[in-house]
Amino acid sequence: MTSDVLAAFDIATDHCLIGAHWQAPAGGGRLELINPSDGSTLCEIAAGGATDIDLAVAAARHAFEHDWGRTTALQRGRVLSRLGALVMAHIDTLARLEALDVGKPLAQARADVVALARYMEFYAGAADKLHGQTIPYQDGYTVYTLREPHGVTGHIVPWNYPMQIIGRSVGAALSTGNATVLKPAEEACLTALAFAALAREAGLPDGALNVVPGLGQDAGAALAGHRGIDHLSFTGSVNTGRLVQQAAGSNVVPVTLELGGKSPQVVFEDADLDAALPFLVGAGIQNAGQTCSASSRILVHRDVHARVRDMMAARYRELRAGPALDDLALGPLVSSRQKQIVETFLQQGGDLSVAARGEIATGAPAGGAYVAPHLFDDVPAGHPLAQSEIFGPVQVIIPFDDEAHAVEIANGTEYGLVAAVWTANGARQMRMAKALRAGQVFINNYGAGGGVELPFGGRGLSGHGREKGFEALYAFTSLKTVAAAHG
Ligand code: NAD
Numbered sequence: 001m002t003s004d005v006l007a008a009f010d011i012a013t014d015h016c017l018i019g020a021h022w023q024a025p026a027g028g029g030r031l032e033l034i035n036p037s038d039g040s041t042l043c044e045i046a047a048g049g050a051t052d053i054d055l056a057v058a059a060a061r062h063a064f065e066h067d068w069g070r071t072t073a074l075q076r077g078r079v080l081s082r083l084g085a086l087v088m089a090h091i092d093t094l095a096r097l098e099a100l101d102v103g104k105p106l107a108q109a110r111a112d113v114v115a116l117a118r119y120m121e122f123y124a125g126a127a128d129k130l131h132g133q134t135i136p137y138q139d140g141y142t143v144y145t146l147r148e149p150h151g152v153t154g155h156i157v158p159w160n161y162p163m164q165i166i167g168r169s170v171g172a173a174l175s176t177g178n179a180t181v182l183k184p185a186e187e188a189c190l191t192a193l194a195f196a197a198l199a200r201e202a203g204l205p206d207g208a209l210n211v212v213p214g215l216g217q218d219a220g221a222a223l224a225g226h227r228g229i230d231h232l233s234f235t236g237s238v239n240t241g242r243l244v245q246q247a248a249g250s251n252v253v254p255v256t257l258e259l260g261g262k263s264p265q266v267v268f269e270d271a272d273l274d275a276a277l278p279f280l281v282g283a284g285i286q287n288a289g290q291t292c293s294a295s296s297r298i299l300v301h302r303d304v305h306a307r308v309r310d311m312m313a314a315r316y317r318e319l320r321a322g323p324a325l326d327d328l329a330l331g332p333l334v335s336s337r338q339k340q341i342v343e344t345f346l347q348q349g350g351d352l353s354v355a356a357r358g359e360i361a362t363g364a365p366a367g368g369a370y371v372a373p374h375l376f377d378d379v380p381a382g383h384p385l386a387q388s389e390i391f392g393p394v395q396v397i398i399p400f401d402d403e404a405h406a407v408e409i410a411n412g413t414e415y416g417l418v419a420a421v422w423t424a425n426g427a428r429q430m431r432m433a434k435a436l437r438a439g440q441v442f443i444n445n446y447g448a449g450g451g452v453e454l455p456f457g458g459r460g461l462s463g464h465g466r467e468k469g470f471e472a473l474y475a476f477t478s479l480k481t482v483a484a485a486h487g
Contacts, residue, residue, distance in 0.1 A: 008093045009197040013043045016052050016213065017196045019059035020206035025214065026051035031186055036103035036332040037323040039367025045189055048214035050222035053181065056210035057228040060152040060179035063207030068179050069149060076175060077127035083202035084120030087113060090198065094163065094191055099324035101188040102159060103332040103369065104287055106325055112163040116195070118452045119167030123175035123473075130176065130473045135481075142484045147477040149177035150230035150254075154223045156216075156244065158236045159185035159334050160290045160391075162192055165258075168452065169233045172472035174208060178231070181210045183223050185236075187334050189213040216240060227251050231476065234258070235292070238389075238461050256465030256475055258292065258457060260389040261417030264410040265295045265446060266400075266432065269303040271422035272444070273311060279420070279446040280308070281315045284395035285358075285373050288321065288330045290338070292462075293418040295446055297386060298397045299406055305399045309355050309377050312397070316375045319358030321393070323368065328361060330393055332369040339369040342392030349385045352376045355397065381409045389415065403428065411437040416459030420446045439466070 014030050015022040029047030034040070046052075063069065068076075087094065091113045098109040132145035153173040157165045162184060173180050184192035189211075196211045212219050220240075224232060225247035234244045235258040248255045265280055267273070283295035300308045321330035333339045355377035360370045373393035379386045386396045400406040410419055419438040423429055433441045439457045442448060455471035457463060465475055 008090065009194045011193050011197050013190065013193065014046050016046050016048050016056070017193070017209070017211040018052065018055045019062070019210065025049060025212075026055070029214070031215070033101065033190070034335065035100055036334050036369045037100070037325070038365035039336070039369075042100055042190075045186070046213045048212035048219040050218070052212045052214070053219055053222040053226060056181045056212050057152055057226055059207035059210050060181050061228060063205055064149070064151050064179040067205040068174075068208035069151070069177050071177065073128035073130070073177075076177060077124040079203050080120045080124035080127065080171065080175060083199055083204070084117045084124060086198045086202055087117040087120060087195070090194070094194060096325070097190045097194060098163060098188075099331070101190045102162070103324045103334055105329070105331045106327040108287060109324070112161060115450060115452065116163040116167040119164075119171040122452045123171040126470065126473060127175045130470070130477070132479070137483065140485055140487050142486065144482050146480040146482060147176070147474070148480055150476065150478055151178065152229050153178040153180050153231040153233065153476060154226065154229040155180055155182045156220050156223060156232070156234045156236065157182065157184050157192070159188035160287060160292070162188050163195070165235050166192055166195055168456075168467045168472065169235070170209065172467065173231075173233070173476045174204070176473055176476045178476055179208045181212065181223060181229065183219050184211065184213050186213065186215050220244075221247065224248055225250065229253055232256070233467070241463060256457070256467060257463035258465075258467060259461060259463040260391070260415060261292050261294070261458065261462050262297060262387065262389055262413040262415045263293055263295050263418040263438070264297040264299050265420040265422065266299045266406045266410055267301065267304065267308055268406075268421070268423035268425070268428065269301040270424045271304070272424065273304065273308060275444065276422045277311050277315065281312055281395075283446045285319060285330055285393045288333055288371070289373070289393040290334060290391050293440075293447065295418070295420065296390060296395055298395055299400050299409055300397055301406070302399045302401060305397070309397055312375055313356035316356035316358050316373060319373050320361040321358065321370045321372060322361030322364045326361070330358070330373060333371055333392060334369065336369050338391065339371055342371050342390060342394065345385060345388065345390045345392065345394060346374060349374070349376055349394075352383070352385065353378055358393075381412055387413055403431070407432070407435045411435070414461040417462035418442070418447075
């Protein structure tokens, strides 16, 4: 079935795209790609390395200097617009590919395809609306600013939302005229290859998008430390983010880091609990909890603690994890390694009260990387399960006494990615929005539908820099000030 799905894109999965050519990596290396729903081998992928990254960066440089970097904003917008339409035309195949590769339930994979297309539409439309400013200055001068592409941008992407993260990062970089080198994750790179094939079909010139799959310590490290890149966008774990920042820093290359999170939803006693419930649970178990902005901490005012716990517990008992194509609430985790990581965390919660757990669906293949979702109750704010990013379907409920206590707990981790507050009190909404340490704060919702228009990024260990929306266009451009003296 995988090969049927892949045939739609006419690509060999064990190739890299470098300039005009799909080619085997220089070292001939290959990696097995595993279907996490049953543990079977999906296909082989390229294990690219430093030589392939060198070639990809050179191809991107050529495209930047001779082709894509010389296009008008209008031309770039038109290519991205065609690409968005092509992505939507392939929604079924792209969604199946992502479901097989990541283990993501089909409906969630379809939502990712729609998001990828939306990024293309948004950055297509934005291309010719990004402009500099004029600056009132002394008599005798006209001063203005130009927003120019950096040149060659590197994009290191994780496995949990390949299409969305490629969309937001590569989309914004291409929109502003950069030529790109993409290193997808070794666990899930098929939609990156399919996207590249569609980009060529949309008319993106050779070298504007190069894709080199491979291991992080090989292809990823080579890209992060490459002297030929002018900007690096990294999404992944904190530890890798540190390495990548150091490598790019040694070349004084600007870096956007989108790392993890331990994002809270704060539920006050006056909240509309029925409206909150789908978000309280959904934001924790979406993509089996493997979401950087997953809401893994539910902070509840003591007056409604028992009620919220019981409502969430009832929902949890209905949750089933099964094969991605069965499209249940949860699929497997991305790999048996990730499953082990999450199970180790669950063992650390042995001293805690489990409010409820879901189930692994009857008949789910034994080789799949399934973990039943777990809801822990009354968890001390300093407990490892309330502090560490688990990256699995695990949520903790933490009761609080009052607003100040809620803020203290909410801000009491090293992360700061996303937060939500549920309350009918308008003044409290505003106070909380200011007090919460996060890159995004949601009031009486969580995620706002994931809008591509909404700038996104973290504080603290969640990273720095902003992607999505217009902010990404600023990040992927360099500002030049021009001062003309004319007497
Ligand atoms: P990871 O850091 O292991 O891998 C991410 C990417 O980095 C992969 O492509 C990998 O091959 C590459 N990589 C690994 N070692 C490298 C090295 N030494 N040099 C350069 N590149 C290297 O992370 P992961 O396990 O793939 O993803 C999970 C993490 O990503 C979680 O912590 C999650 O919160 C985070 N994440 C954050 C966001 C966000 O937007 N903030 C989005 C998705 C995932």
